[in-house]
Amino acid sequence: MPEAISALSATELRVAYRSGTLSVREVAAACLKQTERLDPRIKAFLHIDPAAVLSRAVKLDERRAELIDSPLYGIPVALKDNISTAGTPTTCGSHILEGYIPIYDAGVVEGLERNGALPFGKTNLDEFAMGSSTENSAYGPTRNPWDTTRVPGGSSGGSAAAVSARMVPIALGSDTGGSIRQPAALTGVIGLKCTYGLISRYGLVAYASSLDQIGPIARSVEDIALTLEAIAFNDPRDSTSLSDPRGGRYLNALDRPVTGLRAGLPAEFFGEGIDPKMRTSVLEAVKTLEKLGIKVEECSLPSLRHSLPAYYILAPAEASSNLARFDGIRYGPSADVPDIIEQYSATRGSGFGAETQRRILLGTFVLSSGYYDAYYLKAMKVRRLIRNELQKAFEKYDFLISPTTPDTAFRFGEKTADPLQMYLSDICTIGANLAGIPALSIPCGLIEGLPAGMQLWGPHFGERTLLGVAKSYLDASGCNGLRPQILKDGQL
Amino acid sequence: MTEYELVVGIEIHAQLLTKSKLFCACPNRFGDRPNANTCPVCLAHPGVLPVVNRAAIEKLVKAGLALNCKVNEISRFARKNYFYPDLPKGYQISQYEMPVCTDGRLDVTDSDGKQRTIRIRRIHIEEDAGKLLHEGVRSGSLVDLNRAGTPLMEIVTEPDFRSVDEVYDFLTQLRRILRYLKVCDGNMEEGSMRCEPNISIRPRGTEALGVKVELKNINSFKAARRGIEYEVIRQTLMLDRGEKLRQETRGWDENKEESFLMRVKEDAHDYRYFPDPDLPPLKLDSAWIEEIRKTTEELPRPRKERIIKEYGLNEADADVLCSEFAIIDYFETAARKAGDGKLTANWVMGEVLRAVKAGGTIESFPVRPDRLAELVKLIRTGRISSTIAKKVFELMLTSPNSPEAIVEAEGLGIVSDEKAIAEAVALIISENPEQVRQFLEGKDKVMGFLVGQGMKKMKGKADPAILNRLMKEAVEKSRA
Amino acid sequence: MFDIQKIAKLARLNLKPETESELSTQVKNILGYVEALQAVDTSTVEGYGLSDASPHFRPDEPVERGDPELRVRISARTQGDLFFVPKVIGEGDA
Structure with a gap:
């Protein structure tokens, strides 16, 4: 039964490797088998090379003695397809990078390989990580393992679905406005967006540079901590990269007592725009936290209301500039026309999908002459306001609690007609990106058979607190390892 | 007829003499195979990020200090967005609102000896673009990105120049300073120093600035002079004929010796500048600035004063020696070794410069300073006479041997028998x-x-x- | 105001004629939505830089890159060691 192996967490696999009951090759084969079985329906992966995965697995078995103590030895890790992998296609879910094969590895890929991980395929995403459903992928959407008529969320929908469907124990995603946490919540797994700078962005194809962060998606908090051990390092190639002043040691943080911690419940995330059932679900979880000895009280963060509009100025502005390099000259498909301006416009006009074009247009406009101050500069100031307000809240609270999403997974096409409706999916998650703080989404139960996610927000470099709370909560609540419908289907 | 006054401000782009590029470790070197000095970063592959070359910042600060600028403790990188095939990212990393240096000045001398101060508005750092090749390609152009991402500094003056001579003196002094500091080789012909004057005229005695023309493609000091002179005449004729001037960018055609229209202001691009989110603000604390100040090479003026004192030279000799940092460097190295400043100076100004003028540069001159110093020593100690020394010097031009060995081999030593x-x-x-x-x-x-x-x-x-x-x-x- | 043709030209994007007006409406709607920010009092906000960190610096040590062919051949249109583009007329920093 391949699923029995592929459903193991990284932490469990480590035990099996130590005791010698499993080889990396067996694990790789099991994960490939599970993928082969389920991915035709889920479509989590854009690219996977089974032969390459197996041969790498064999090499890792050979290097067992050298790497066995590494945090991710022999652990299959799927990568969102906006993370550069030398020799393996990296499309960003876009036609404009069709056929592009990078010549260099991202910082996180080096971190994974240094720590013995087994890179396992590239996962689907909304084009250039712009979206909340993976419906914006040029290569077709990913389906939610809980209900294949519904979206898995996005933009890291492929990564979340692959973890949820037990194809891999861990996947990396990227989060610019909620793109790790929202799909994690919608597929019943755990997703962490770290403090801005904790994980190298070198090799992450930029959407909005000041907001983007790579992060792990997994089914257990231990696995999240293990991944951080491997990929959180100060990378000299990323000028915005930072060292964790607390020096890492994320695994140790899981055993920290949570009794006596103080948590805030910002009223803004429990009112209008949030489905009442979602509110109830999160408030139930809060009761569990209280039982664990955490002091929870209501608070207010009025500036957070401006997160979404600030985001939809800043992110498109940066995107319009970040995506200027896709011109078909040095890589990627190129329109064959005799005029240079036409070559640019035709290549980009046919290479980018609708949402990407929308954001490029929006971003180009807000930066253009005469509008910069009113839009960009104003949004930057509002961003500062939000950051200040959150910083102040963390003088009083060790962490904050909110839902991760306003609602559970929605159906395909439900929000594609009106971009603004889609944008509202990120209403609970964007604030953490604007403030550069960590936020973790963990499952907190099911609503009508679909997973609900609770989001824990921490101060800068507060990852350890969040991981500790999450661990205690999941152990106490029984929300560990929720199994999606498709796995049950498979057993029929 | 109205008498007009010339008003000029200039922008200078200078290539910084670093070993590697501004944001990646590719060699900052020209003349190599096309695209040999490129990597994912300067080719703008998806996902790459810039990392600042420390030496580029230090060279810029050196120039700023030499030009009496305020060095700002915090400055910012900004993106200048435009599409062009020589610009891989689709934006140039530059500085906009907060440059590294501001508020500098340099005194210039007019042809009638009058001194005036030219204010320097700002000096900022930015990356250069690649090169397009058009020759021999029928239906297109070819892109070589070896130059893409190499460090440039841009110096912008206030519109303080009132004569062509002032511009010429400014450029001469600036070039000398940058060469002394080893910040830029100042070669306008090869484009390592490029100058774009903004030229306008106004009725003498009035204050308001006229309509300015930005002049591009200036490839020499001479072209700067001719170009500005040409514009003054062109603009004066237009105004005299009652025509209106347009704000425009013009190019200088060196062969035809005339300027031509490149674009009018209405066509100006919308660069959509914004702070580069990939680069946090650049912090230059006072300790760093002080460290740079301490390691800054001596500037032309103080250096001249010092060598007059140290080597007992007269003003005129010092002027000749200090005209080029390579000459003064050569002289000082030789004089220290020879232990005789005056005698060494006479040799450098005489035989050495004469020989250099006949072809070549002092940097590649076959008689290196240490060999000249040995020759001077032979004269000082009476081993050979000055007349013989000239013979030895001639032989040194083609022989790698020491003067001592040459004297020995040719039997040129003084006879005391x-x-x-x-x-x-x-x-x-x-x-x-x-x-x-x-x-x-x-x-x-x-x-x-x-x-x-x-x-x-x-x-x-x-x-x-x-x-x-x-x-x-x-x-x-x-x-x- | 938002002029889709002008902005699309600036962004070098050929839009599909059949979707252009819908796209324009959508962008205008989003601009209407973000307009809410104008009402936010930001008079007390000092600066807007986010990071208090300094950028990383690199020592000035060049690294030879070797054969350019490996980097050039991933392009769709090349000639020898060079990238090929349709005829470019005029200046760069245009």
Whole structure:
């Protein structure tokens, strides 16, 4: 039964490797088998090379003695397809990078390989990580393992679905406005967006540079901590990269007592725009936290209301500039026309999908002459306001609690007609990106058979607190390892 | 007819002499195979990020300090967005609102000797673009990105120039300063220093600025002069004819010696500048600035004053030596080793510069300063005469050997052997009875002739002191 | 105001004629939505830089990159060691 192996967490696999009951090759084969079985329906992966995965697995078995103590030895890790992998296609879910094969590895890929991980395929995403459903992928959407008529969320929908469907124990995603946490919540797994700078962005194809962060998606908090051990390092190639002043040691943080911690419940995330059932679900979880000895009280963060509009100025502005390099000259498909301006416009006009074009247009406009101050500069100031307000809240609270999403997974096409409706999916998650703080989404139960996610927000470099709370909560609540419908289907 | 006054401000782009590019470690070097000096970063592959070259910042600060600028403790990188095939990212990383240096100045001298201060508005750092090649390509252009991402500094002056001579003096001084600091080689012909004047005219005595023209494609000091002069005439004629001037960018055609329209202001691009989110603000704390100040090379003016004092030179000699940092560097290295500033100076200004002028540069001159110093030492210690030294110097131009070895091999050393000199003296006296008689009758000057003849006989190698003494003794003896 | 043709030209994007007006409406709607920010009082906000960190610096040590062919051949249109583009007329920093 391949699923029995592929459903193991990284932490469990480590035990099996130590005791010698499993080889990396067996694990790789099991994960490939599970993928082969389920991915035709889920479509989590854009690219996977089974032969390459197996041969790498064999090499890792050979290097067992050298790497066995590494945090991710022999652990299959799927990568969102906006993370550069030398020799393996990296499309960003876009036609404009069709056929592009990078010549260099991202910082996180080096971190994974240094720590013995087994890179396992590239996962689907909304084009250039712009979206909340993976419906914006040029290569077709990913389906939610809980209900294949519904979206898995996005933009890291492929990564979340692959973890949820037990194809891999861990996947990396990227989060610019909620793109790790929202799909994690919608597929019943755990997703962490770290403090801005904790994980190298070198090799992450930029959407909005000041907001983007790579992060792990997994089914257990231990696995999240293990991944951080491997990929959180100060990378000299990323000028915005930072060292964790607390020096890492994320695994140790899981055993920290949570009794006596103080948590805030910002009223803004429990009112209008949030489905009442979602509110109830999160408030139930809060009761569990209280039982664990955490002091929870209501608070207010009025500036957070401006997160979404600030985001939809800043992110498109940066995107319009970040995506200027896709011109078909040095890589990627190129329109064959005799005029240079036409070559640019035709290549980009046919290479980018609708949402990407929308954001490029929006971003180009807000930066253009005469509008910069009113839009960009104003949004930057509002961003500062939000950051200040959150910083102040963390003088009083060790962490904050909110839902991760306003609602559970929605159906395909439900929000594609009106971009603004889609944008509202990120209403609970964007604030953490604007403030550069960590936020973790963990499952907190099911609503009508679909997973609900609770989001824990921490101060800068507060990852350890969040991981500790999450661990205690999941152990106490029984929300560990929720199994999606498709796995049950498979057993029929 | 209205008399017009010239108003000019200039923008200078200078390539910084770093070993690697501004945001990646590719070599900052030209003349290589196309695209040899490129990597994912300067090719703008998806996902790459810039990391600032520390030396580029330090060179910029050196220039800023030399131009009396305020060095800002915090400055920012900004993106200048436009599409062009030589610009891989689709934006240039530059600085906009907060440059590294602001509020500088440099004094210039007009042709009539009047001094005026030119204010420098700002100096900022940015990356250069690649190169497009059009020749031999029928339907397109080719892109070489070896230059893409190399460091440039842009110096912007206020519109303070009132004459072409002031511009010329400014550029000359600036070039010299940048070369002294080893910040830029200042080669306008090769484009390592590019100058774009903003030129306008206004009725003399009025304050308001006229309509400016930005002039591009200036590839030499001469072109800067001609281009500005041309614009003054063109603009004056237009105004005299009652035509209106347009704000526009024009190019200078060096062959035709005229400017041509490139674009009018309405077509100006919308660069959509914004702070680069990939680069946090650049912090230059006072300790770092102080460290840079301490390691900054000596500037032309203080250096001249020092060498006058240190080597006992006069003002005129110092001017010649300080005209180029390569010359003064050459001189000082040689003078220190030779232990004689004055003598070394005479040799550098004389034989060395004469030989360099005949072809080549002082940097590639075959007689390196240490070999010149050895030659000067041979003269100082009396091993060879100045006349012989010139011969040795000639030989050094084609031989890698030390002057000592050349003297040895060619037998050019001074002859102090009294017997050999006495033989020569005896010969001279017997060949010149008339001159000997004149001397004995009291014509002292004739002694010089006799000694000269003796030296000639000895092929210039006789020890002059011994020759003098022996000649005198011999002549006196013939009196008896 | 938002002029889709002008902005699309600036962004070098050929839009599909059949979707252009819908796209324009959508962008205008989003601009209407973010307009809410104008009402936010930001008079007390000092600066807007986010990071208090300094950028990383690199020592000035060049690294030779070797054969350019490996980097050039991933392009769709090349000539020898060079990238090929349709005829470019005019200046760069245009």
